[in-house]
Amino acid sequence: MRTVGLIVEYNPLHNGHAYHFEQSKLEAKADACVAVMSGHFLQRGEPAVVGKWARAEMALRMGADLVLELPVAYSSQPAEWFAYGAVRLLDATGVVDALCFGSEDGRIGPIASQAERLYREPEGFRDRLMRELKRGVSYPAAYAAAAEADGKEQASGAGAHPDVAEEEDGLRLDQPNNILGLHYLLALRRINSSIVPLTITRTKAGYHDTGLRDASIASATAIRKLIIGEENTSFDGVTDPLQGIEPYVPGFTVDILRREFAAGRGPIGWERFAGPLFAQLLGRSPGELSTLCEVTEGLEHRIKRMLREFPTGSASPVEDLLERLKTKRYTRAKLQRTLLRILLQHPKHELTRQKLSEGPGYLRVLGFNDTGRALLKRMKQKAALPVVTRVGQDVPPFLDMDIRATSVYSLAYRSQTPDEWLRDYYQAPLQV
Template identity: 50%
Template structure:
């Protein structure tokens, strides 16, 4: 059974995701799909609209065969570690033959050449990166500029002209770089991203809209019914189910009381120990708090933003504070060791067969829940904590909701 791996957030699962899933099977000539999916907090430093079990069910109903969780230690990171954690998980299953990701360009050849060079000449690239950062550029802008200079110096004009500043091209490069560093035999493929862009908030197509635009539409409407043209019927059913239960619209604003409690009560030195807090950001936060005119997330972001501190960078930093992620726990040396377990969120009938194969071939233990394991795996303990914080947004949250990781078994369809 040839198997393709995909790396997803499904926030929520929509028609564009369905297209990517179907095309991934087609272009890789695969029979089954394993999805590595972010849990409750995502790569741009945001809470997911819906909980991870609902989104896993969306994925399974949409055609995925096995859904495994990307731990929050990786899911809330910048592109490099997000990609590394996800690629390491796919490789660790022992059953994934191909990886298919979406990109703005759809051309994988220049990305592969860059990844091979970066994997073997990191010191040379580091010099270009330091130069770019000294200009005051944001990290993403500095990275794309450094890659261009690095490839130009290597004599690869085509790669030097590649649009690395586009987010899915950047993420794709990091997937390939992770596979190189892991020495993985997984074969990569890229599918050109059509129509709605990654961060596009407007809707310009009758059936395809970005997840960002769909979330905005749902947030501004009394019912998720408004998303019907842009999502499969199974997704709409689950959106409505969670909405009726009062659990379908999580956003940063739901966590303002918890976040501001930490920002106000902890001194700047304590804030400085959290992951992503650097270059005096802790002092900038402390100075900004008395200047706010309302206790709201967006005004805080606007007060903190600069050319260097992008919205996404700030969201990840504030998320690290909210979740208590300190620098030591998420240090590069610890992240580089990779995920220490495979947490299954759900599977289909075909997925059941895949799991049987995984139990024989996987390089890591396969977990059905966190029960009895959180003490053994520090990053699993972070996932349990992330679920507890996430559930605090629900008005009727119970202790069982807060510790659902201990009780919930994988979804089977």
């Protein structure tokens, strides 16, 4: 059974995702699909619009055969560690033959060439990257600038290969899907994986597009904007927050979202966490904040200063705080990841480069179908990591982070119950 791996968020799953799924199976000539999916919190530091089990169900209804959870230790990281954690999981299954990702470039050659050059991290590269980040540019732009400078340096040096420079010419590493693709290939190279990388061109809607340019394809960002804000959501027959998204998502996505919203489990956005977040921000000293992940370069002092200057009567306190904190140096994605690590109370010593480089340490199953059951049976013999279908009392550190993340995420629900706080202990893998 030939199997393709996908790395996804599905926030929510839309027609563009379904196209990528179908094309990935064709490109890989695959009989089966394993999806590694972010849990409740996503790569740009945002909470998912609905929880991980609902989004795993979307993936299974679409046709994915096995859905594994990308731990929050990796799912809310910059591209380098997000990609590394996801690739380590796919490789550890022992059953994935190919990885197919969407890219703006649509050509695997230039991305592979860049990855081959950069995987050993040439001398001075990380210093260049950090200098660019300190200038306040986004991670993709900083990485692109550092990679371009390194490429020019190597192209002008002794033993330079013009064909390599020509192969990489035109590759836009300041584009989010291209940069993620590069990091997928870097991760495959670093762990010496036999998984074959493939890419297809992202079509019609860019990653950050907020507009509607096509009759049936829109970005997840644009779709989330179509969903009425949680403060105005009603299911009394007067307001339907999902009517506007129907042309852009499969019918099962609408059904699952409607069920979750009606149960008070969505739509989830940052404002739902204003209470617990501000309790952390106000209750901790600058020194205590500085011990948490992503609180770097004196950001704790800027946070405290902005809190003292905060306007009264804010209707969107988290959004207002992000806008006040944002500078050229501190991008929105960086700030969202910072606030998330503060909300989840993740200390720096738990997410060092050394600990992240060791990989997730387990394979957490969120759901499967009949083909997925066969994959799980093969994984019992082939997987390099323990396969977790039930959470016991003794859990590894990254899984403990996920359990706590579920508890915090459930604080945004309309009803507060221990079953939701501790759902990781009670919820068996979905079977579709």
